Amino acid sequence: MVRPGPGCAVWEITLKCNLNCMHCGSAAGKARSDELTTDEALQLCDDLKGIGCQGVAMMGGEPLLRKDWPSIAERVREVGMDLSIITNGYKITESKFQRIFDVNPELVTVSIDGGHAAIHDTIRGVPGSFKQVVATLRRLVKSGLPTGVITTVHKMNLGELPTIRKFLLGTGVAWQIQMATPYGRLTYDHVLSKEEYYSLALFIAATRKRYSKKELMIAGAHDMGYFSRVLPPLQVYPWQGCQAGISTLGIESNGNILGCLALPPEYVEGNIRERPLKEIWNDDAFSSYTRRVRRTDLGSECASCTYSKICKGGCSAVSHSMAGGLHRDPYCLRLIEEGLKKSNS
Amino acid sequence: MSLMDMIPVGIELLRLSGRDGVYAILSRVFKAQPTPLAYRRRIRPLGASVGLSEAEVDEVISGSSNVTVLPSWLKWGLVAFIVVVLILSAIAVTGSYVPWYTNPTYVPGTDYASIRPKDFL
Ligand code: SF4
Numbered sequence: 154m155v156r157p158g159p160g161c162a163v164w165e166i167t168l169k170c171n172l173n174c175m176h177c178g179s180a181a182g183k184a185r186s187d188e189l190t191t192d193e194a195l196q197l198c199d200d201l202k203g204i205g206c207q208g209v210a211m212m213g214g215e216p217l218l219r220k221d222w223p224s225i226a227e228r229v230r231e232v233g234m235d236l237s238i239i240t241n242g243y244k245i246t247e248s249k250f251q252r253i254f255d256v257n258p259e260l261v262t263v264s265i266d267g268g269h270a271a272i273h274d275t276i277r278g279v280p281g282s283f284k285q286v287v288a289t290l291r292r293l294v295k296s297g298l299p300t301g302v303i304t305t306v307h308k309m310n311l312g313e314l315p316t317i318r319k320f321l322l323g324t325g326v327a328w329q330i331q332m333a334t335p336y337g338r339l340t341y342d343h344v345l346s347k348e349e350y351y352s353l354a355l356f357i358a359a360t361r362k363r364y365s366k367k368e369l370m371i372a373g374a375h376d377m378g379y380f381s382r383v384l385p386p387l388q389v390y391p392w393q394g395c396q397a398g399i400s401t402l403g404i405e406s407n408g409n410i411l412g413c414l415a416l417p418p419e420y421v422e423g424n425i426r427e428r429p430l431k432e433i434w435n436d437d438a439f440s441s442y443t444r445r446v447r448r449t450d451l452g453s454e455c456a457s458c459t460y461s462k463i464c465k466g467g468c469s470a471v472s473h474s475m476a477g478g479l480h481r482d483p484y485c486l487r488l489i490e491e492g493l494k495k496s497n498s
Numbered sequence: 499m500s501l502m503d504m505i506p507v508g509i510e511l512l513r514l515s516g517r518d519g520v521y522a523i524l525s526r527v528f529k530a531q532p533t534p535l536a537y538r539r540r541i542r543p544l545g546a547s548v549g550l551s552e553a554e555v556d557e558v559i560s561g562s563s564n565v566t567v568l569p570s571w572l573k574w575g576l577v578a579f580i581v582v583v584l585i586l587s588a589i590a591v592t593g594s595y596v597p598w599y600t601n602p603t604y605v606p607g608t609d610y611a612s613i614r615p616k617d618f619l
């Protein structure tokens with residue numbers, strides 16, 4: 154069966170990175186020994202287009218450390234896909250900026266994890282990285298290129314959000330806030346508790362209410378919240394269940410394919426060196442954990458939830474790491490609210 | 499699951515299909531939950547930990563939460579009420595038919611990695 158292609162493929166073009174972030178889900182640092190060659194990467198662009206993919210989010214590691222990133226980016230554009238680049242914003246030289254401007258992506262996103270240098274640098278593992286990312290952000294904004302900021306939240310930087318907000322007000326960037334999950338380098342003790350997660354949701358909702366889009370465009374990541382009884386939606390687009398293998402696709406730098414890059418290695422379902430992408434994507438068995446969910450797959454609380462048919466039990470990556478199985482995401486505002494109500498009565 | 503339970507699902511489907519205005523009105527009226535003072539007191543410290551004042555927390559959790567604040571048109575009489583009930587029944591029936599094997603269509607470039615300023619327009 155031929156399926157519609159993913160709206161967005163998230164492609165780690167290299168695992169090489171010049172920072173050492175404590176929350177890095179892929180524990181990036183050194184390049185993989187078997188990363189795709191330039192020819193393979195260019196062919197993959199064509200193959201992505203071939204399955205009907207509409208956009209590529211180029212990330213890493215730090216994608217701009219891969220020498221041939223401009224060729225890959227250009228090919229993505231040539232075949233007619235949208236391109237976004239997610240960079241740590243560290244040590245971007247003027248010539249790199251020029252290459253970015255030449256490629257003219259739909260979006261460049263940088264990561265800011267603290268409102269103060271001390272916190273950002275500690276989280277990112279390299280002194281001076283805050284100063285650098287601020288300079289990068291200013292340069293991007295000045296260029297007029299659509300720019301985004303991602304803040305990945307865990308125990309160490311939850312309290313930083315008001316300061317980051319102050320910094321981003323009026324800059325015209327789109328600010329995405331997401332929760333760090335315990336993969337790669339992040340340990341469980343740094344993951345937000347459910348109550349802290351609720352604080353995060355309150356922050357996003359209150360900020361969306363307080364500021365106009367002109368002042369600040371802010372949203373939770375696509376997998377945040379679900380169907381709260383009290384809070385307004387946190388995202389730009391409505392949640393419709395985990396999209397791994399449905400409208401997104403994850404690609405590792407060695408050609409491994411999985412439904413979503415946020416998932417751990419056991420979810421790798423093929424490699425483009427061994428099997429054409431088209432075959433992997435159109436295989437009925439690919440990503441069956443999201444493509445064919447039955448009520449019996451859901452955890453008990455999700456199975457009895459009114460919204461289960463739309464939600465199907467939340468984010469697979471969060472559910473796997475925090476509940477030990479799929480379709481039972483405990484970081485659901487609806488469930489947390491029930492807990493808060495009980496603890497209140 | 500009862501037909502009544504399916505009303506919120508039907509309302510969410512309106513949002514999924516891009517009918518944001520209708521979604522906003524219906525969710526305000528029918529998905530709303532009162533937020534008692536005791537519950538607000540429980541939530542306020544959670545907001546304080548991210549720099550939100552009590553008033554900000556109250557405002558955000560009461561924005562869509564008071565079933566007593568019905569739009570005046572809804573109070574205009576039995577006929578209007580019946581029409582609304584009929585519409586909701588239709589929505590609920592739709593909600594009850596949401597298939598498990600969905601294959602949504604996709605918005606290019608949005609969501610699954612990061613959002614763009616354009617996504618907010
Ligand atoms: S209870 Fe489960 S199915 Fe319902 S909204 Fe929460 S995560 Fe989704």
Ligand code: SF4
Pocket residue numbers: 375376394395396397401413414415416467468469470471610
């Ligand atoms: S695993 Fe989580 S991050 Fe990945 S597509 Fe599913 S909901 Fe999104």
